[in-house]
Amino acid sequence: GFGNECASEDPRCPGSLPEGQNNPQVCPYNLYAEQLSGSAFTCPRSTNKRSWLYRILPSVSHKPFESIDEGHVTHNWDEVDPDPNQLRWKPFEIPKASQKKVDFVSGLHTLCGAGDIKSNNGLAIHIFLCNTSMENRIAHHCPVFFCSVPQKGNLLIYTEFGKMLVQPNEICVIQRGMRFSIDVFEETRGYLLEVYGVHFELPDLGPIGANGLANPRDFLIPVAWYEDRQVPGGYTVINKYQGKLFAAKQDVSPFNVVAWHGNYTPYKYNLKNFMVINSVAFDHADPSIFTVLTAKSVRPGVAIADFVIFPPRWGVADKTFRPPYYHRNCMSEFMGLIRGHYEAKQGGFLPGGGSLHSTMTPHGPDADCFEKASKAKLAPERIADGTMAFMFESSLSLAVTKWGLKASRCLDENYYKCWEPLKSHFTPNSRNPTEPN
Numbered sequence: 001g002f003g004n005e006c007a008s009e010d011p012r013c014p015g016s017l018p019e020g021q022n023n024p025q026v027c028p029y030n031l032y033a034e035q036l037s038g039s040a041f042t043c044p045r046s047t048n049k050r051s052w053l054y055r056i057l058p059s060v061s062h063k064p065f066e067s068i069d070e071g072h073v074t075h076n077w078d079e080v081d082p083d084p085n086q087l088r089w090k091p092f093e094i095p096k097a098s099q100k101k102v103d104f105v106s107g108l109h110t111l112c113g114a115g116d117i118k119s120n121n122g123l124a125i126h127i128f129l130c131n132t133s134m135e136n137r138i139a140h141h142c143p144v145f146f147c148s149v150p151q152k153g154n155l156l157i158y159t160e161f162g163k164m165l166v167q168p169n170e171i172c173v174i175q176r177g178m179r180f181s182i183d184v185f186e187e188t189r190g191y192l193l194e195v196y197g198v199h200f201e202l203p204d205l206g207p208i209g210a211n212g213l214a215n216p217r218d219f220l221i222p223v224a225w226y227e228d229r230q231v232p233g234g235y236t237v238i239n240k241y242q243g244k245l246f247a248a249k250q251d252v253s254p255f256n257v258v259a260w261h262g263n264y265t266p267y268k269y270n271l272k273n274f275m276v277i278n279s280v281a282f283d284h285a286d287p288s289i290f291t292v293l294t295a296k297s298v299r300p301g302v303a304i305a306d307f308v309i310f311p312p313r314w315g316v317a318d319k320t321f322r323p324p325y326y327h328r329n330c331m332s333e334f335m336g337l338i339r340g341h342y343e344a345k346q347g348g349f350l351p352g353g354g355s356l357h358s359t360m361t362p363h364g365p366d367a368d369c370f371e372k373a374s375k376a377k378l379a380p381e382r383i384a385d386g387t388m389a390f391m392f393e394s395s396l397s398l399a400v401t402k403w404g405l406k407a408s409r410c411l412d413e414n415y416y417k418c419w420e421p422l423k424s425h426f427t428p429n430s431r432n433p434t435e436p437n
């Protein structure tokens with residue numbers, strides 16, 4: 001369940017969790033106790049997050065960190081001049097395993113972002129494109145929380161809290177400072193949202209009531225699992241620190257936690273469990289009704305990032321233009337497609353691709369969608385069956401990277417043309433709209 005206090009022991013070591021206290025003079029099985037704090041010690045109880053890990057050796061048992069090549073990861077938002085245009089990317093190309101072995105970390109490509117990692121305020125959106133497991137390479141992200149959305153291929157994620165298998169249409173959150181390593185089984189692609197400094201929360205439900213949208217019980221947390229083995233050459237711990245990558249060697253596996261308890265854990269969620277609320281009379285509701293998780297800013301109602309989905313549902317609104325309306329938004333909207341197609345775009349927006357409509361950039365349905373939806377018979381209709389689009393929506397104005405604009409070679413130069421056929425239907429002498437067929 002979301003945010004619960006949990007406790008877990010690897011079944012090979014029953015009784016490994018100390019009872020009644022966190023720091024016995026000597027822990028059961030002679031383990032070391034280590035606290036992982038996800039919030040300031042002094043945060044109010046409702047936002048206080050920490051876990052206690054009982055491990056074979058503490059995390060501090062490593063050689064010094066040294067700087068390593070960043071590859072395509074950046075937190076420099078001034079690489080290219082700002083671009084106020086609608087941007088869309090074709091499916092990002094996954095390197096072929098037969099040509100070049102790329103793991104999750106070396107396959108991370110920063111697409112866009114804003115803010116400052118050192119002051120814990122901002123976000124980055126990355127695309128991961130990989131074909132190889134992170135053998136004995138373990139990463140942790142220092143000032144960030146990340147939410148991963150695999151689009152193609154499963155991720156087997158090892159964490160200090162246990163293992164999680166994350167499949168397309170599931171998401172996972174690995175929180176600040178948590179070490180992970182990811183196995184992949186094929187050419188794999190997905191989206192990653194990195195939020196600096198705030199935790200994801202479930203949105204408040206207001207008048208919806210006590211249930212609905214993403215229900216807390218559907219969030220799954222791993223069970224304790226440890227390994228105690230040496231590997232030739234040792235383990236490499238990769239640390240993303242102040243936006244730069246560093247690596248340190250250690251002999252013992254970082255996945256050496258035998259038992260843990262606390263409320264600061266990784267978790268996963270299957271999007272099929274989302275309980276959809278929608279308009280059942282008339283008009284198109286704002287997509288905030290589809291918010292799965294939110295990372296709040298200090299301004300009430302204004303998010304650093306919302307994770308919003310467009311799940312399969314019924315469309316039943318009468319006398320309504322049902323697809324998304326035309327709009328300009330003070331928030332930035334990055335969209336991705338996990339599978340299927342998106343209702344506002346007939347073609348061009350494909351699984352594994354993306355689009356960015358940053359602050360106040362006008363957008364909306366393409367011309368084809370407008371023509372069809374204006375004439376459609378308004379019978380109850382399944383929308384987006386078998387499909388899943390999503391949006392990372394942010395109050396920050398997102399800057400695109402050099403990789404996003406150029407090196408990815410996926411930018412769709414013709415995106416603007418999908419609106420060119422829109423024509424005026426204005427009838428100055430007749431107030432009555434044309435009747436749909």
Ligand SMILES: O=C(O)Cc1cc(O)ccc1O
Nearest residue numbers: 286287323324325333344363
């Ligand atoms: O731009 C988009 O396609 C996302 C979106 C969907 C919707 O139903 C209403 C507003 C909105 O920004």
Ligand SMILES: [Fe+2]
Nearest residue numbers: 327333357363
């Ligand atoms: Fe939009």
